[in-house]
Amino acid sequence: MLESFGQGGLSRLEDSISLVKEIKQQENIPSLTYRLEFPFKDSSSQFLSDSTYSWSQTDSSYISKQFSNGKEIDSLFQSLPADSIDLRFFVFDERSDVSGVASYLETLYNTGDFILSEDQQRPEKDLVLMASRNHYEPLDEYKNKLLSDKGLFSVTLINFLFIFLSICMIIFMVIFKRKRNQKEDNIKDFENEIIEPLTSILFEKSLEEIKEMTPEMISSIYPKQIFQKRLFKKVLIDKIISLNKKMKGDFKDKLKVLYKKFGLVDITKANLKHRHWDNVVSGLVQVNEMDLRDLLPLVKEHSQSSNFHVRSQAGATLLNLSEKVDLKFLRDQNYPLSDWQQMHYLRIIKFVAATKSLNIPILFSSENQSVREFGVKLVRMLGRMDLIEELHKINDQVLDEEKVELIKTYDVLGAHMEVDFINQCMSSDYPELKKEAIKCAGNLGNEESEKILLDLLEQEPDFQSRKNLLQSLFKLNQQTFDVFISNHPNQENLAIQAHLLDPVLNHV
Amino acid sequence: MYNFLFYFLIELFGVAFMILSFSVVLVYLTIMVLSALEMRDFRKKNKYADYQDIITSPIAPGVSIIAPAFNEASNIVQNAKSLLSLHYGRFEVIIVNDGSKDDTLQRLIEAFELKKTDYAFHPELESQPIRGIYKSPNKSFRRLIVVDKENGGKADALNAGINISQMEILACIDVDCILSSDSITRMVRPFMEETNRKVIAVGGAIGIANNCDVKDGTVTKYRAPETTLGRFQVIEYCRAFLMGRMAWSRINGLMLISGAFGFFKRDLVMAVGGYFPKTVGEDMELVVRMRRYMEEKKIPYKVSFIPDPLCWTEVPEDQDVLSRQRNRWMRGTIETLQLHRKIGFNPRYGILGMISYPFWALFEKFAPIIEIVGLIYTLILMVIGDFSAVYFLGLLLMVYLLSLMVSSFSLLYEQIAFNNYKDRKDLNRLIWIILLEPILIHPKVVLWGIRGHIDFIIGKGGWGKMIRTGFKTAEDRKNIETQSNSI
Numbered sequence: 001m002l003e004s005f006g007q008g009g010l011s012r013l014e015d016s017i018s019l020v021k022e023i024k025q026q027e028n029i030p031s032l033t034y035r036l037e038f039p040f041k042d043s044s045s046q047f048l049s050d051s052t053y054s055w056s057q058t059d060s061s062y063i064s065k066q067f068s069n070g071k072e073i074d075s076l077f078q079s080l081p082a083d084s085i086d087l088r089f090f091v092f093d094e095r096s097d098v099s100g101v102a103s104y105l106e107t108l109y110n111t112g113d114f115i116l117s118e119d120q121q122r123p124e125k126d127l128v129l130m131a132s133r134n135h136y137e138p139l140d141e142y143k144n145k146l147l148s149d150k151g152l153f154s155v156t157l158i159n160f161l162f163i164f165l166s167i168c169m170i171i172f173m174v175i176f177k178r179k180r181n182q183k184e185d186n187i188k189d190f191e192n193e194i195i196e197p198l199t200s201i202l203f204e205k206s207l208e209e210i211k212e213m214t215p216e217m218i219s220s221i222y223p224k225q226i227f228q229k230r231l232f233k234k235v236l237i238d239k240i241i242s243l244n245k246k247m248k249g250d251f252k253d254k255l256k257v258l259y260k261k262f263g264l265v266d267i268t269k270a271n272l273k274h275r276h277w278d279n280v281v282s283g284l285v286q287v288n289e290m291d292l293r294d295l296l297p298l299v300k301e302h303s304q305s306s307n308f309h310v311r312s313q314a315g316a317t318l319l320n321l322s323e324k325v326d327l328k329f330l331r332d333q334n335y336p337l338s339d340w341q342q343m344h345y346l347r348i349i350k351f352v353a354a355t356k357s358l359n360i361p362i363l364f365s366s367e368n369q370s371v372r373e374f375g376v377k378l379v380r381m382l383g384r385m386d387l388i389e390e391l392h393k394i395n396d397q398v399l400d401e402e403k404v405e406l407i408k409t410y411d412v413l414g415a416h417m418e419v420d421f422i423n424q425c426m427s428s429d430y431p432e433l434k435k436e437a438i439k440c441a442g443n444l445g446n447e448e449s450e451k452i453l454l455d456l457l458e459q460e461p462d463f464q465s466r467k468n469l470l471q472s473l474f475k476l477n478q479q480t481f482d483v484f485i486s487n488h489p490n491q492e493n494l495a496i497q498a499h500l501l502d503p504v505l506n507h508v
Numbered sequence: 509m510y511n512f513l514f515y516f517l518i519e520l521f522g523v524a525f526m527i528l529s530f531s532v533v534l535v536y537l538t539i540m541v542l543s544a545l546e547m548r549d550f551r552k553k554n555k556y557a558d559y560q561d562i563i564t565s566p567i568a569p570g571v572s573i574i575a576p577a578f579n580e581a582s583n584i585v586q587n588a589k590s591l592l593s594l595h596y597g598r599f600e601v602i603i604v605n606d607g608s609k610d611d612t613l614q615r616l617i618e619a620f621e622l623k624k625t626d627y628a629f630h631p632e633l634e635s636q637p638i639r640g641i642y643k644s645p646n647k648s649f650r651r652l653i654v655v656d657k658e659n660g661g662k663a664d665a666l667n668a669g670i671n672i673s674q675m676e677i678l679a680c681i682d683v684d685c686i687l688s689s690d691s692i693t694r695m696v697r698p699f700m701e702e703t704n705r706k707v708i709a710v711g712g713a714i715g716i717a718n719n720c721d722v723k724d725g726t727v728t729k730y731r732a733p734e735t736t737l738g739r740f741q742v743i744e745y746c747r748a749f750l751m752g753r754m755a756w757s758r759i760n761g762l763m764l765i766s767g768a769f770g771f772f773k774r775d776l777v778m779a780v781g782g783y784f785p786k787t788v789g790e791d792m793e794l795v796v797r798m799r800r801y802m803e804e805k806k807i808p809y810k811v812s813f814i815p816d817p818l819c820w821t822e823v824p825e826d827q828d829v830l831s832r833q834r835n836r837w838m839r840g841t842i843e844t845l846q847l848h849r850k851i852g853f854n855p856r857y858g859i860l861g862m863i864s865y866p867f868w869a870l871f872e873k874f875a876p877i878i879e880i881v882g883l884i885y886t887l888i889l890m891v892i893g894d895f896s897a898v899y900f901l902g903l904l905l906m907v908y909l910l911s912l913m914v915s916s917f918s919l920l921y922e923q924i925a926f927n928n929y930k931d932r933k934d935l936n937r938l939i940w941i942i943l944l945e946p947i948l949i950h951p952k953v954v955l956w957g958i959r960g961h962i963d964f965i966i967g968k969g970g971w972g973k974m975i976r977t978g979f980k981t982a983e984d985r986k987n988i989e990t991q992s993n994s995i
Contacts, residue, residue: 173920231542278555339569343562504645
């Protein structure tokens with residue numbers, strides 16, 4: 001293997017000239033030394049006193065001390081008469097001839113402890129080229145255990161991933177906390193900055209004066225650098241909306257004018273067109289709170305949004321701000337109305353009912369069942385007795401679920417004229433409708449209702465239905481109730497009677 | 509032959525453990541991602557929600573709060589008053605005295621001027637006999653109903669309360685829990701929002717009240733508990749509620765709603781036959797049964813989860829009590845999974861059968877067994893000289909880092925979403941527990957789980973005793989400690 005790096009290995013050191021030439025190129029060869037030998041014939045020579053050589057006398061010659069650096073050979077010979085000096089080699093301090101030295105060098109060469117001067121000087125590029133030409137086989141002892149064991153490699157990889165993720169998470173946590181704290185501090189600072197100039201305008205200027213102010217004049221109440229900041233404007237919007245919720249009368253109008261003069265409407269517009277639904281909802285809330293009627297066409301676009309929160313808020317805004325609350329947008333809703341939406345719409349409708357004309361019957365003709373039900377609920381919750389006639393018209397056209405709402409409405413509004421419909425529903429196969437009709441009969445029923453109640457009681461209903469029936473009968477006609485109990489004194493009936501007569505249960 | 513079989517098994521177990529380790533990693537990473545998405549959406553949805561309307565709106569559903577009480581005399585009046593003062597329009601509070609041996613009932617009668625009534629009802633759900641139903645003639649307490657019955661356990665008491673309840677939503681709670689005043693409004697919202705699917709149940713996150721300040725039924729100042737076990741449970745609750753349940757809620761795979769604070773549709777609870785009194789995991793069993801019912805009837809449904817801190821409870825800081833609790837939880841899980849084994853890997857049950865059930869079976873029920881088997885496997889490898897220390901340490905490090913990552917992620921959640929533990933010292937303490945938990949506490953939890961399995965096999969049951977120290981502020985606690993030290 002090693003021989004492939006040399007050109008013919010050590011074969012070229014076989015003669016003494018080549019060998020000496022090679023040694024002269026070597027700085028140090030392990031355990032190989034040399035000495036200079038000088039015969040006695042020239043004992044008067046001056047150089048014998050030269051301390052560099054430390055000559056010592058033997059039987060037939062003078063011999064120098066041991067040298068190991070081959071590169072010094074030529075310089076040592078320079079001050080000596082070269083023709084009378086001999087070079088002697090020593091291997092492990094034992095004198096050796098040329099062949100012995102050559103053999104020793106070969107051994108060193110094979111173990112890698114001796115590199116030919118030519119190989120030492122060979123450029124790195126050549127070595128790489130040669131290596132690339134050579135087929136590489138890794139020795140087993142150098143094989144990477146981590147890479148060869150797939151399981152261990154995966155575990156190590158995952159560990160590094162976890163360490164990386166954990167570090168990222170901690171860094172994220174630290175950055176996030178710092179940023180949030182910074183943001184909270186900024187918001188607090190901005191709130192402090194905002195409140196004083198804003199309240200002074202609100203209290204010192206009349207509505208007309210504010211209206212006459214130019215946007216530049218109004219914006220100048222805050223330092224320009226701060227006013228340009230997005231967060232500042234966001235805090236300003238929140239502050240104005242929050243004040244608007246708390247204040248009344250003239251102040252509300254002032255705040256709305258200020259909102260426009262500050263140029264915050266542009267932010268609202270951008271929010272309404274934003275691709276993230278939560279920003280759209282923010283925009284809708286801003287339109288709603290600040291009465292930005294000019295933006296109602298944009299709001300309308302969201303009334304059929306597939307996002308529940310967007311369409312809910314759009315609906316609420318339309319209800320609140322539209323000049324004419326004809327509830328058309330509600331009638332045309334494609335998505336079912338959830339109870340949550342109904343609750344919010346009810347609040348707004350209750351609020352606007354006093355000032356705007358509501359066209360509730362339009363909802364009865366909606367193709368959306370939940371909207372029709374909501375229409376009936378509105379009649380009940382707004383106490384619109386005037387719409388009983390309208391409800392009467394749909395009594396027989398609607399589904400059982402809607403009839404439940406109709407019955408509840410008649411019950412709450414005391415619509416005695418609908419007793420026939422109530423009686424009819426008492427015999428329904430739809431349990432919820434039957435239950436509500438029985439309950440309603442207790443308040444609005446007539447003799448016919450009494451008969452139906454008694455008939456139903458004879459059919460041995462379950463305990464809860466029996467309780468409802470007896471409760472209604474008790475309310476409708478206590479005498480008939482007593483007669484029924486005395487004729488049917490079973491345990492359940494007596495228990496229900498006791499319940500209905502219990503003063504704590506009935507009066508608290 | 510036997511030699512071959514032995515080494516074959518060794519290889520087989522090695523591969524199985526390898527697959528299991530990587531699936532644990534994969535599952536928890538998925539949970540982290542899902543919960544992050546759900547938390548983001550929840551926070552967005554909550555940004556503009558107005559909860560004021562719901563208190564007075566006639567459209568909001570009525571809620572029956574059912575709180576079983578057993579030997580709760582020391583706190584029962586205070587707890588009942590706290591429940592009666594919740595901010596909501598239409599609700600009733602049903603306290604079920606489950607055959608208490610102390611004067612729980614007497615204290616209620618005296619405090620609320622209760623009278624025994626002739627309340628007529630039909631026990632649609634089976635329960636132990638009812639001795640009496642009490643109401644107060646004082647209109648201030650008109651919402652309160654107290655049911656006195658023979659002792660039958662928590663599930664039995666809940667069934668008795670459900671029989672009496674009148675409202676469409678049931679809120680089943682532990683009477684000693686502290687409920688935030690707006691807890692009902694927030695928990696009722698999912699029932700009102702959904703239109704395409706029926707919301708059958710809503711679970712809430714439970715906070716840990718140990719060492720916290722409580723004022724007017726709300727935790728006003730959070731502090732990390734003073735004991736290691738207490739702090740460990742803070743981390744554990746963060747992991748369970750803010751991460752685990754949020755992720756399951758994302759894919760509508762929730763199988764457990766905490767028995768301490770869960771809301772259910774009454775009609776559906778009645779339809780499935782109420783709580784099953786013979787299991788100690790009645791909360792999980794009810795949810796699984798309700799889900800199973802909906803799947804079998806092919807009705808679209810959802811089980812929701814609200815991560816807001818609305819309910820707080822005192823957790824056991826005593827090792828014996830905690831071990832009994834964990835033992836009970838394990839038995840409850842085993843019982844529920846055994847009862848409903850039909851749904852496991854059954855595509856008919858959708859996510860419930862194909863994802864939730866297998867997850868619970870593998871990562872909850874069998875987790876302690878797998879860990880013990882893993883330990884034995886390692887010992888065998890050591891004995892036969894086939895043990896690779898590098899490999900073992902690598903796996904151990906992986907599990908440790910996973911635990912570290914999951915726990916720190918859940919704490920990060922808490923900080924991002926609620927930031928309740930504001931004091932840096934508390935945060936440092938919790939981080940310290942995250943580092944120590946896998947070494948100090950997890951082995952104990954595994955052991956308690958194993959005991960749960962053993963107790964289930966030998967048929968040993970029961971709830972064990974919960975020793976409560978009462979909700980004290982840190983200041984009160986300090987005073988108590990000072991007094992006891994001076995004595």
